[in-house]
Amino acid sequence: MAADFKILAEHDYANSFTERDGFALDVLVGLSSPRKTLKSKYFYDSRGSELFQQITQLPEYYLTTAEREVLLTHRSRIAGYIERAAFNLIELGAGFSDKTMTLLRHFHGCGLEFQFVPIDISESATHQLVSAVGKELPECEVHGLVADYFDGIKWLNNRHRRRNLVLFLGSSIGNFTHGEACFFLRNLWNSLNHGDLVLIGFDLKKDIDLLLKAYNDRQGITSAFNLNILERINRELGGQFDIESFRHFGTYDVFSGGMESYLVSLRRQDVFIELVGRSFTFEPWEPIHTEYSYKYLLSDIETLAAETGYEIIEHLSESRQWFVDSLWKVKKAALPHDPPGK
Ligand code: AVJ
Numbered sequence: 001m002a003a004d005f006k007i008l009a010e011h012d013y014a015n016s017f018t019e020r021d022g023f024a025l026d027v028l029v030g031l032s033s034p035r036k037t038l039k040s041k042y043f044y045d046s047r048g049s050e051l052f053q054q055i056t057q058l059p060e061y062y063l064t065t066a067e068r069e070v071l072l073t074h075r076s077r078i079a080g081y082i083e084r085a086a087f088n089l090i091e092l093g094a095g096f097s098d099k100t101m102t103l104l105r106h107f108h109g110c111g112l113e114f115q116f117v118p119i120d121i122s123e124s125a126t127h128q129l130v131s132a133v134g135k136e137l138p139e140c141e142v143h144g145l146v147a148d149y150f151d152g153i154k155w156l157n158n159r160h161r162r163r164n165l166v167l168f169l170g171s172s173i174g175n176f177t178h179g180e181a182c183f184f185l186r187n188l189w190n191s192l193n194h195g196d197l198v199l200i201g202f203d204l205k206k207d208i209d210l211l212l213k214a215y216n217d218r219q220g221i222t223s224a225f226n227l228n229i230l231e232r233i234n235r236e237l238g239g240q241f242d243i244e245s246f247r248h249f250g251t252y253d254v255f256s257g258g259m260e261s262y263l264v265s266l267r268r269q270d271v272f273i274e275l276v277g278r279s280f281t282f283e284p285w286e287p288i289h290t291e292y293s294y295k296y297l298l299s300d301i302e303t304l305a306a307e308t309g310y311e312i313i314e315h316l317s318e319s320r321q322w323f324v325d326s327l328w329k330v331k332k333a334a335l336p337h338d339p340p341g342k
Contacts, residue, residue: 094118238274
């Protein structure tokens, strides 16, 4: 069973203008708004995915180390919840993480039979992951998909024959506001069957200094990661951003639990973007919001699961209790066609 690699037609960069048009439209809407904003999904071109990979190796960015410990410690427990029939192991926002390899190796070693479906918006990351799995576990059936979460979920909809285990790791869910997280989880619920499993990585609320350090590292990789979104606009949309005249700012809103990233204009400037067809004025110290990374309490996680139609099986954590992979079961008992919550 050879590893194969598929690109959803509308996301095939080389052969379609749709993706670039969508990017241009999102930039137009985001930068025309009185509070300027850019969507964090646009961080992840190949340069951005590589910078994120570097972030995961920073001493300050505890999230990846913590989740790796969770998965190493609890992989047998997770495997124990899986029925012994061939299943789909779907990973949303897979990137090219080695954390998943830990699970794959373990499941394979337990004799579990599964098809691995990593879904990510970065083509280069998906490519690397698919070939890494192909090399290490050649017997494992792998089907990479380059798509955003919602297109990935749509694709999932058409594969209902097997049990599914969906991985949504790394605190990717933190990028959603509460409303977006509910929308996303209900969408996912809709595409899954009663009894399917979902493993979601949540970063927990913790000491504020640790949070601020994790998103303002000393080497400036997070800053480069954030600024890369402007460089991407320059590269792909013919933007004329002077990167030097913006600075990264990461702050924490204790009330909402949101780590927030901004790019702040250091001077008054007009920036022309060719494919958007206009320029945008930035006042001195005017921010562009680029990312939320929400932090959770266990009680927040429980509320979220209850609101979206899932039953929590177990919260799996590590020695410092900084991060949780929460294992949920899709609950669709009596009225299978009713949507959960409101
Ligand atoms: C990949 C979304 C989980 O929010 O912590 C890292 C991205 N941003 N440093 C996060 C990120 C700044 C990361 N996620």
